Amino acid sequence: MSARAVFFDVDFTLIFPGPTFRGEGYREFCARHGVDVDPVRFDAAVAAAEPLLDQPEDATYDPDVFIAYTSRIIEGMGGRGPSLDACSRDIYDEWASCQHFELYDEVPAVLKALVEAGIRVGLISNTQRCLSSFQRHFELQGLIAAAVSSFEHGRMKPHPSIFEAALAQIGAAPADAVMVGDSLRHDIEGALRAGMRAVLLHRGPGPHPLARELQDRGVPVVRSLTEIPDLVIG
Numbered sequence: 001m002s003a004r005a006v007f008f009d010v011d012f013t014l015i016f017p018g019p020t021f022r023g024e025g026y027r028e029f030c031a032r033h034g035v036d037v038d039p040v041r042f043d044a045a046v047a048a049a050e051p052l053l054d055q056p057e058d059a060t061y062d063p064d065v066f067i068a069y070t071s072r073i074i075e076g077m078g079g080r081g082p083s084l085d086a087c088s089r090d091i092y093d094e095w096a097s098c099q100h101f102e103l104y105d106e107v108p109a110v111l112k113a114l115v116e117a118g119i120r121v122g123l124i125s126n127t128q129r130c131l132s133s134f135q136r137h138f139e140l141q142g143l144i145a146a147a148v149s150s151f152e153h154g155r156m157k158p159h160p161s162i163f164e165a166a167l168a169q170i171g172a173a174p175a176d177a178v179m180v181g182d183s184l185r186h187d188i189e190g191a192l193r194a195g196m197r198a199v200l201l202h203r204g205p206g207p208h209p210l211a212r213e214l215q216d217r218g219v220p221v222v223r224s225l226t227e228i229p230d231l232v233i234g
Contacts, residue, residue: 001197001220002234005145005172006114007163009181010125010134013201013225014107020100023077026091030079033087037077045076054185057159061150063128067092096129098137106226111143113229122146122170124163124179126156126186146170157183158190167194178232180225184210188219199231 008014019025023039030037049072055065070088079087094100114121121144123131131147134140146169150156153165167177174195181187182201191198200221202208211221220231 001178001199001218001231003119003178003197003232004176005120005122005167005170005178006228006232007122007124007146007166007170007177007179007191007196009157009179009183009187009201010123010127010129010131011101012182012203013180013187014123015098015101015103015134015138018100018102020094021091026074026077029091029094030074030077030087033081033083033090035074035079035081035083035087037074037079039077041077042073045073048076049073055156059156059159060154061126061128061156063092066095066128092128096127098129098134103138104225106224107138108140108143110225110228111140114232115143117229117233119232120145120170120172122148122166124148124157124166124187126150157186158193160190160194163191163194163196167196180228188214192217192219199228201225 023042026042027037027039049069052069052072067088070091071084074084111121123144127149128151131149135144146166148162148166150162153162155161167174177196179187179191179196179198180201184200188198188200198219200214200219202221208221214221
């Protein structure tokens with residue numbers, strides 16, 4: 001699956017949340033608003049809230065969706081009270097700050113390997129985070145040839161237009177480009193519908209439950225980004 005361009009999702013593909021956006025971090029946020037939560041319930045609360053992010057394909061970027069998602073997490077942790085909405089909005093605002101995130105160890109080397117092989121690298125993210133700030137914060141300048149966020153573009157993945165905008169920015173045809181991400185619906189299905197190829201990143205334990213079906217559709221499933229250069233460098 002050699003490619004001229006490779007696009008990456010950002011959150012949970014290139015970076016992951018630090019302590020601020022884990023159970024204890026949520027507890028501290030909530031305590032500042034007088035909301036009491038149990039950090040032990042954080043992981044289950046996140047899993048229960050995730051369906052809220054599965055918006056219609058033609059959905060525009062709407063901060064209220066992410067604020068409602070955050071409120072559902074807080075509620076799942078036992079949080080109640082009139083300050084819940086304000087707390088959720090504070091957490092949403094802080095999500096844009098790169099300082100709260102960590103880069104997966106393999107990312108710089110993988111991006112450099114792709115660029116050195118003559119492959120153009122891009123970012124496509126359903127985020128309000130400034131992607132220029134993201135590149136500066138994690139010292140990735142010179143490696144990224146295009147970056148499109150749903151906040152700036154208007155539409156969110158999996159809508160084809162956000163992929164088309166990224167392809168136009170990087171100067172590649174859909175058939176020459178590969179999308180790499182951790183979301184089957186947003187990254188993989190969206191890219192395939194836009195005429196691109198795709199690779200699903202599955203960092204979780206055990207095989208992905210749809211790995212065989214995805215392989216049959218020409219979508220490799222990888223456990224680490226270190227596998228990407230071998231897949232796309234012709």
